[in-house]
Amino acid sequence: MATSSSRGVSRVLEKLDKSLKNGDYYEAHQMYRTVCFRYLGQERYKELKDMLYQGSVLFLDSDQKTSGTDLGLLLIDVLNKSKEQDCILWSPKLSIIFSKIGTDNDTERDAFLAQAVKWSAQGTSHGHPLLHQHIAKIYWDEQNYVQARHHYIHSQDGKGCAELLIEFHLTKGYKYETDLFIAQTVLQLLCLRNRITANQTFTTYTENHPRIKKTGPPFLLPLLNFIWFLLQAIESKKIQTFAVLCEQYRNSIKRDPCYVKYLDKIAQIFFGLKPQEEKKPGGIFGNLIESFLGGLEDDSDDENSSAAQASTSRKLIENTELD
Template sequence: MASRSELGLERVKQKLEKCFESGDFYHTHQMYRTIYFRFKRQEKYAECKDIMFEGAERLLSKGELNSGADLAKLYLEVLSKGSIQADSEIMKKLAKLHSMMKPSSPERVDFTGECLQYSTVLGDLSDKKAFGHPNMHRLLALNYWAETNFRDAKYHFTRSLDGTSCALMLIEYHLSKGYKSEVDLFIAQTVLQYLCLNNQRTATVAFYVYTRWHPNVDGPPFVLPLLNFIWFLLLAVETRANLAIFTVLCERYKSFLARDPMYNVYLDKIGQLFFGKAVAPSERHPAGGLLGNMISQLMTELDEEVGLGVYSEDVD
């Protein structure tokens, strides 16, 4: 026999359905909140989470943005208070609710931060210093990309492990918003940011996908010096090259790295992470070994064949 509490909950659910079917979304919202507080008092978070997700999704789908966002927040509270693991399915549900919210609304901004906080605390993060699970960042990035909000998409992609999608987004971003002369800047900054976050693998994937599929890029080796620098840098990181090689690279491409003052900031961090210390580009050391010889030879060939000085930012 059902308890009085269970019978009362069933009556609330029946009333909720009638309100929703009749288009009375105000009282639908209130019924969902009643259910939330009943389960909360009993600490039945596992039973409550699916109902809160259902309510948020239904109201958002009807254009009830404030009420839907409120239930989405309660859904997150249930997940957090119940210490429910941030697995891939739950993160997909959070991303779905995120995609249904009005892009510029304060509710969505708050929800984004709360999703990342939840995935940080209850996700299977290996990097405990990170803010937000890489998969949560990836799903948010895909939402922003679909909205052609390339700036926010890039921010979240660089904190994900999806270098392929990041590169394809950057190609679309450059072709639709950038100047022809910026084709190398779009990927260079992203690769350096990935490396600063100690994400070598994703940096490499993003670089090779971008340079393979961008219609205005050929190589390697590349006509554009900055792309050659990034290529050599990734090789140096992958082969655990010594500090001397890194120093020579920075010195050799110093004039092209001056295009963005942030590059030296990134390279200082990359020097610490992968080459043992921060190094100023002006500090010269002999570069030896197989990689050093290969880089030296390629640099000479590039000087002879395409010239490091032929590229101008003023080209349209």
């Protein structure tokens, strides 16, 4: 029975090769699906995964976007069915397929990416960092800075993230947002418990951004000093330092309403404080933090009042999941 099945697959493969040579892509696509079905039945996963990857790339290079994407989705389905866990091997390959699908096929491309990230997550929340890193670089090459930043947030490439942010700010941002771009990113990374990447991103950004004078820390921009001190407080786990920082830099923190939400979550993650709505009066730091959080809603003629304008950095949150 197995021999008969193998002969059947061989005949299909011969037809597949002939269809490809003749440029009959529709017929070739059907042959790929036929072989896929038979290989699945035989649990010949390694051969099948290689075949689907090569077929997807071949179709995409031949401008057969729909067929190429379909084989890419079949590949992810086989990765799931075979319980493949080698993200180091397959993340670059899935990224190549993603890149070749191209920007003219957003619906198909988004569907492929969603499935690729879901496979790479393997029980985690956001997908494998290596896949996000590859996808971020592709979006960056396409100058899609918002999506590139979103995927860098979920990678562990702080250096690449910082370099992207510098180009993003210089290309699309306002001059007064120099510190806002890095502050929001670092706070979001900390909310994702990614302290090491947050430190690497901040250091690379402040050392390489042409509009930040290389004299810090301390920096000329107060918000940069707050972020630097915050990273030190998290490293030392000193809740007193965190409380004083929030009080002393309240004017800088007011520049973006999102910062309070981020800091509340950071306080929970790194300092063991309760969520803001659950905090009770009293306690050694309760009143101070409560006062700080409540005081942020007061009006202020703080420096950089122009931040009341719609800022580029604030819009970045729309594509970043932090839960």
